[in-house]
Amino acid sequence: xxxxxxxxxxxxxxxxxxxxxxxxxxxxxxxxxxxxxxxxxxxxxxxxxxxxxxxxxxxxxxxxxxxxxxxxxxxxxxxxxxxxxxxxxxxxxxxxxxxxxxxxxxxxxxxxxxxxxxxxxxxxxxxxxxxxxxxxxxxxxxxxxxxxxxxxxxxxxxxxxxxxxxxxxxxxxxxxxxxxxxxxxxxxxxxxxxxxxxxxxxxxxxxxxxxxxxxxxxxxxxxxxxxxxxxxxxxxxxxxxxxxxxxxxxxxxxxxxxxxxxxxxxxxxxxxxxxxx
Amino acid sequence: xxxxxxxxxxxxxxxxxxxxxxxxxxxxxxxxxxxxxxxxxxxxxxxxxxxxxxxxxxxxxxxxxxxxxxxxxxxxxxxxxxxxxxxxxxxxxxxxxxxxxxxxxxxxxxxxxxxxxxxxxxxxxxxxxxxxxxxxxxxxxxxxxxxxxxxxxxxxxxxxxxxxxxxxxxxxxxxxxxxxxxxxxxxxxxxxxxxxxxxxxxxxxxxxxxxxxxxxxxxxxxxxxxxxxxxxxxxxxxxxxxxxxxxxxxxxxxxxxxxxxxxxxxxxxxxxxxxxxxxxxxxxxxxxxxxxxxxxxxxxxxxxxxxxxxxxxxxxxxxxxxxxxxxxxxxxxxxxxxxxxxxxxxxxxxxxxxxxxxxxxxxxxxxxxxx
Amino acid sequence: xxxxxxxxxxxxxxxxxxxxxxxxxxxxxxxxxxxxxxxxxxxxxxxxxxxxxxxxxxxxxxxxxxxxxxxxxxxxxxxxxxxxxxxxxxxxxxxxxxxxxxxxxxxxxxxxxxxxxxxxxxxxxxxxxxxxxxxxxxxxxxxxxxxxxxxxxxxxxxxxxxxxxxxxxxxxxxxxxxxxxxxxxxxxxxxxxxxxxxxxxxxxxxxxxxxxxxxxxxxxxxxxxxxxxxxxxxxxxxxxxxxxxxxxxxxxxxxxxxxxxxxxxxxxxxxxxxxxxxxxxxxxxxxxxxxxxxxxxxxxxxxxxxxxxxxxxxxxxxx
Numbered sequence: 001x002x003x004x005x006x007x008x009x010x011x012x013x014x015x016x017x018x019x020x021x022x023x024x025x026x027x028x029x030x031x032x033x034x035x036x037x038x039x040x041x042x043x044x045x046x047x048x049x050x051x052x053x054x055x056x057x058x059x060x061x062x063x064x065x066x067x068x069x070x071x072x073x074x075x076x077x078x079x080x081x082x083x084x085x086x087x088x089x090x091x092x093x094x095x096x097x098x099x100x101x102x103x104x105x106x107x108x109x110x111x112x113x114x115x116x117x118x119x120x121x122x123x124x125x126x127x128x129x130x131x132x133x134x135x136x137x138x139x140x141x142x143x144x145x146x147x148x149x150x151x152x153x154x155x156x157x158x159x160x161x162x163x164x165x166x167x168x169x170x171x172x173x174x175x176x177x178x179x180x181x182x183x184x185x186x187x188x189x190x191x192x193x194x195x196x197x198x199x200x201x202x203x204x205x206x207x208x209x210x211x212x213x214x215x216x217x218x219x220x221x222x223x224x225x226x227x228x229x230x231x232x233x234x235x236x237x238x239x240x241x242x243x244x245x246x247x248x249x250x251x252x253x254x255x256x257x258x259x260x261x262x263x264x265x266x267x268x269x270x271x272x273x274x275x276x277x
Numbered sequence: 278x279x280x281x282x283x284x285x286x287x288x289x290x291x292x293x294x295x296x297x298x299x300x301x302x303x304x305x306x307x308x309x310x311x312x313x314x315x316x317x318x319x320x321x322x323x324x325x326x327x328x329x330x331x332x333x334x335x336x337x338x339x340x341x342x343x344x345x346x347x348x349x350x351x352x353x354x355x356x357x358x359x360x361x362x363x364x365x366x367x368x369x370x371x372x373x374x375x376x377x378x379x380x381x382x383x384x385x386x387x388x389x390x391x392x393x394x395x396x397x398x399x400x401x402x403x404x405x406x407x408x409x410x411x412x413x414x415x416x417x418x419x420x421x422x423x424x425x426x427x428x429x430x431x432x433x434x435x436x437x438x439x440x441x442x443x444x445x446x447x448x449x450x451x452x453x454x455x456x457x458x459x460x461x462x463x464x465x466x467x468x469x470x471x472x473x474x475x476x477x478x479x480x481x482x483x484x485x486x487x488x489x490x491x492x493x494x495x496x497x498x499x500x501x502x503x504x505x506x507x508x509x510x511x512x513x514x515x516x517x518x519x520x521x522x523x524x525x526x527x528x529x530x531x532x533x534x535x536x537x538x539x540x541x542x543x544x545x546x547x548x549x550x551x552x553x554x555x556x557x558x559x560x561x562x563x564x565x566x567x568x569x570x571x572x573x574x575x576x577x578x579x580x581x582x583x584x585x586x587x588x589x590x591x592x593x594x595x596x597x598x599x600x601x602x603x604x605x606x607x608x609x610x611x612x613x614x615x616x617x618x619x620x621x622x623x624x625x626x627x628x629x630x631x632x633x634x635x636x637x638x639x640x641x642x643x644x645x646x647x648x
Numbered sequence: 649x650x651x652x653x654x655x656x657x658x659x660x661x662x663x664x665x666x667x668x669x670x671x672x673x674x675x676x677x678x679x680x681x682x683x684x685x686x687x688x689x690x691x692x693x694x695x696x697x698x699x700x701x702x703x704x705x706x707x708x709x710x711x712x713x714x715x716x717x718x719x720x721x722x723x724x725x726x727x728x729x730x731x732x733x734x735x736x737x738x739x740x741x742x743x744x745x746x747x748x749x750x751x752x753x754x755x756x757x758x759x760x761x762x763x764x765x766x767x768x769x770x771x772x773x774x775x776x777x778x779x780x781x782x783x784x785x786x787x788x789x790x791x792x793x794x795x796x797x798x799x800x801x802x803x804x805x806x807x808x809x810x811x812x813x814x815x816x817x818x819x820x821x822x823x824x825x826x827x828x829x830x831x832x833x834x835x836x837x838x839x840x841x842x843x844x845x846x847x848x849x850x851x852x853x854x855x856x857x858x859x860x861x862x863x864x865x866x867x868x869x870x871x872x873x874x875x876x877x878x879x880x881x882x883x884x885x886x887x888x889x890x891x892x893x894x895x896x897x898x899x900x901x902x903x904x905x906x907x908x909x910x911x912x913x914x915x916x917x918x919x920x921x922x923x924x925x926x927x928x929x930x931x932x933x934x935x936x937x938x939x940x941x942x943x944x945x946x947x948x949x950x951x952x953x954x955x956x957x958x959x960x961x962x963x964x965x966x967x
Contacts, residue, residue: 107904
């Protein structure tokens with residue numbers, strides 16, 4: 001009885017989570033210009049997508065920004081995480097920590113507003129930066145830094161400090177320790193931080209709307225402005241493509257992850273069958 | 278040296294620690310004015326409970342901490358201010374700290390590569406190390422593919438690969454289960470002796486220290502209480518703390534009653550102790566007399582003479598098969614422990630719970646400590 | 649340092665050695681550690697601290713005829729600070745703002761509560777599912793998380809509008825005669841927020857519950873507690889940390905949410921994020937938008953500080 005209840009609960013929640021996504025994809029193959037009324041299956045909106053210049057330009061822009069955001073965030077996030085986990089006391093550490101976590105707990109509208117006001121003052125004093133790609137990049141990289149710092153520092157935390165000491169004991173200078181020990185060991189977390197911040201940037205509409213200038217519309221900004229006006233079949237097609245790309249990526253990576261995990265488990269099991277040594 | 282007439286080996290000091298103090302955060306004295314010397318080829322154990330400062334002392338030797346005061350010399354050279362990567366000292370870490378992303382081979386070669394040793398020479402050294410620890414066929418495995426005992430040997434090989442002047446071992450057997458310990462201990466000492474490296478090891482396990490080390494330093498609250506060979510610290514502890522820390526011991530508190538040239542009589546509440554060998558003291562001095570359980574003989578008959586025995590009731594006994602430990606309550610409610618070998622199979626004759634027994638010992642079994 | 653005897657030769661050499669000490673100190677500041685710290689430090693100061701200070705500053709200034717008059721101005725060579733509380737006074741006196749703050753909190757709390765009610769049993773059942781299934785179940789929770797948030801909200805719009813997929817389906821099945829009013833009201837708003845934030849509730853709860861030793865539950869059952877009692881008296885208290893973390897992760901972004909009220913909310917579902925947006929983009933009133941932001945930050949800092957004090961209490965009790 002309780003088992004059936006548990007299963008039903010799980011299934012209902014998954015249905016709730018996936019129902020909108022699935023209908024969105026299905027209706028992207030709808031021929032009718034009215035999104036919610038099914039007429040017949042067609043690839044009409046995908047063809048329209050291929051000719052949608054605004055949309056394609058926005059995808060290119062979003063991709064460019066997301067790529068750079070990923071790199072910048074991993075760089076600064078790793079630095080932040082490294083400083084926080086390595087130096088337990090320095091002047092203003094609490095302040096540093098608060099600043100690093102603030103973007104995680106502040107609503108996007110506040111982050112967007114504050115950055116915009118800062119950039120406006122900066123422009124007032126220095127004459128640059130012009131609002132556009134660079135300003136969106138800065139905003140996303142700030143948010144990305146905070147997320148990347150969390151991902152990387154959770155990895156650093158579970159790393160044995162004795163590994164650093166062992167390396168130094170064996171003749172490693174502190175700089176070499178990072179290159180030879182720390183870096184290879186945190187590499188997986190750097191990759192997941194990159195993917196996370198890339199997605200974050202590719203998905204953001206609020207910060208981008210605050211920080212972008214004329215002529216710089218990211219993909220979410222284009223989708224948002226169309227969705228605000230009402231239903232638009234082109235969005236369904238975009239959604240289907242995005243979902244397809246993301247699903248493939250996530251499924252492939254999780255299969256890879258499960259495989260390596262199994263291999264590892266198998267090896268661990270093996271060592272016990274090797275004998276008592 | 279050739280002109281030296283002495284035929285036996287002269288022990289030279291390899292490590293000299295002079296008045297080293299380490300204070301953390303300005304208040305916590307982890308190591309308090311410690312001085313010690315370790316001779317070439319010796320296995321030197323720092324023994325003590327947790328928080329006694331032994332690990333800090335080891336980290337000072339390795340260079341992970343800088344002493345607040347005092348100097349450390351290795352082979353006559355002052356290494357106090359050298360960073361860990363410039364010291365000819367290597368350490369085998371507790372729980373090993375093997376690099377998880379490197380193979381066994383790469384782990385062992387790691388230190389050699391940092392010294393820019395030619396590749397062929399590195400390969401040769403690593404091979405010989407693998408042979409030494411008998412893991413040649415495991416060279417390409419990653420640490421997580423090895424058992425605990427194997428990991429321990431790789432850690433040892435890694436720390437020996439650079440042929441350090443001094444090897445540091447931090448709780449070398451601490452991460453192994455009880456069954457593996459004994460076997461591994463023998464292997465470990467075998468390898469260390471084969472290489473002939475001088476060792477300082479840190480342990481909280483007295484058995485480990487006794488069986489592995491040639492010299493033991495007992496540490497407590499940042500200071501060294503006693504340094505000596507294993508039998509010296511066991512049989513001739515210089516303080517009540519050492520006596521109580523190493524092995525089981527029965528303590529009798531008393532005063533010196535007679536102080537003569539050839540003997541001493543000490544009166545405690547339940548018995549009189551009589552010693553032939555001299556101790557320094559005077560009549561009326563409060564002392565403690567320590568007797569190890571295995572030095573006590575139990576009997577149902579009253580021993581001859583008036584000294585070095587007491588009487589009580591067996592309140593508990595713990596049977597170990599080859600020997601039994603009896604808990605005997607004396608007239609003053611003090612409970613002493615006595616260990617008896619089980620020499621007969623005749624259970625009828627055995628002493629059991631509730632029996633009134635006489636516990637006696639030889640005057641040579643006593644250690645008198647000034648409180 | 650003693651400067652009084654600077655004239656004598658001795659103190660010149662003392663001064664010189666002081667200078668050397670200072671230079672060495674400065675050199676040390678530029679060494680690896682300080683450089684490593686200062687790089688992310690400066691980055692965060694530039695992008696977090698300074699922007700927030702500017703928001704605070706602008707919230708205290710006045711909206712001039714064409715532009716914002718600066719708090720700090722120069723008159724006759726002297727800096728003068730003109731603090732203007734008019735935005736805050738307006739905030740406090742205008743019923744609309746007060747209502748908006750209250751309804752933001754109301755919707756955020758409602759969302760958090762529904763997420764907890766749905767998410768807790770879900771996480772619990774997930775944690776008790778067969779071990780081999782768990783990574784897969786977890787992945788299915790994370791997957792929507794990686795797809796666009798905006799598109800998922802848009803999907804609900806296509807479902808909920810009066811001529812949307814749900815209404816069309818129900819109408820053609822004859823269940824209803826006229827379309828249900830399930831769009832652009834508080835129902836669609838809360839639904840959208842629950843939908844978006846449910847994974848944020850489930851993930852920390854699952855992390856907590858999967859670590860929970862199931863023997864506790866067996867022990868409780870052994871002592872005669874029934875299933876419900878076990879759940880209420882043992883499982884729930886043991887997963888307190890997960891409940892708090894999950895609730896914070898839902899509540900905080902929900903309070904300031906802009907996109908969901910904009911796409912799914914109606915004209916009467918007031919949310920503060922949307923008001924801030926309108927003040928800024930529609931009314932161009934920067935001081936007002938900044939003041940709204942400052943008050944919103946305070947609203948979020950309060951539960952945050954409660955959480956951190958709870959966490960430090962926890963950490964202490966563990967010692």
